[in-house]
Amino acid sequence: MNTSEEDAIHPCPIEDDYKHVVYTVVYIIVFISGLVFNGAAVYVFCKVRKKKSISTVFLLNLAVADLLFLFFLPLRITYFQKNGTWIFGDFLCRVTTFSFYFSMYSSIFFLACLNIFRYISVVQPETIKAKTAIKVCVVVWVFTGLSTTPFLLSGTTIRENVIRCFEPALISAWKRVMYMNYFALVVGFLLPFLAIVVCNGLLIRHIVTMPMEKKTIRKHVTMIVLILLVCCVSFLPYHVQRTVHLYYLIHHPNLCTLHAVLQKIVVTTLILAVLNTCLDPLLYVFIGHGYKSWLLLLCKPKQAPNVKATSTDSSGINEEMVEEIPMNGNGRRSSNEQCSNVPLNC
DSSP states (O other), X not given: OOHHHHTSBOSSOOOOTHHHHHHHHHHHHHHHHHHHHHHHHHHIIIIIOOSOOHHHHHHHHHHHHHHHHXXXXXXXXXXXXXXXXXXXXXXXXXXXXXXXHHHHHHHHHHHHHHHHHHHHHHHSTTSOOHHHHHHHHHHHHHHHHHHTGGGGGOOEEEETTXXXXXXXXXXXXXXXXXXXXXXXXXXXXXXXXXXXXXXXHHHHHHHTTSOOOHHHHHHHHHHHHHHHHHIIIIIHHHHHHHHHHHHHHHHOTTOHHHHHHHHHHHHHHHHHHHTHHHHHHHHHHHHBTTHHHHHHHHHOGGGGGGSOOSSBOTTOOBGGGOOBOOSSSOSOOOHHHHHHHOGGGO
């Protein structure tokens, strides 16, 4: 492809007005639900859960990453509500685009770190501390932030006399996005996803040989299924479709019928990627760490006075009510420990 071809506008007409209504409706639902449940997670993990476990540290950072995306989502909602017309200027367009990818790849890395640390904690107890997890989270934020800065290069463009945001028209612009995608695909998705699959496989092989309670095993399996579900539903289809779409946009630009089909699939896979902010709260619920107890007390406030007041805070949630998967044991507890840790059930 020579220079003149790269500077040309993509030959296929773009007919994707149908996505405006779809994105508007879905983004509004995602914004409301994601803001409520991820905001609640940050509150619980910061205020209620005074003692930070390794899992709590990663789940807290995961919730913050989701909130970062949700903070700029109203701009995208307005954009599609106005039929793809960007009114917030070039700078906010770049920041909004950056926030989406920064949030998504930070979430993937935090999920990978959660799996790696949990496996190490089960196989080699007492070898890592919460402080180590905090340092790793700082590294993830810095690395992901630097790696996604190229998305700040893509701002507004004018197409059909309308100001668009991150909707390139020139083939050269699409080619730059394709190279960015290859890096993001390998470093931002495939490597963390491989780490998640390998660690979960090793964890399953390990826990089946340990004398754990059925409840503990069930929690481990639930966490594994949920994390794989988040990756396979939200991230895998999006990265596969994006890679295929960009390949044909650059190397086979004249296949307009195929491009039209791929463009429609883009809408579906992007929605699945955005729904990640609504799937992450499932991890908070099933892994525990006070989030489930907080939701129960929120839904049934009349039960709050019956909670045994041992080490509580102003929220009325007993910190010892927090159920989490043991990071460093075989899941066995004595009857006294069970009654002291779960007062409502004893």
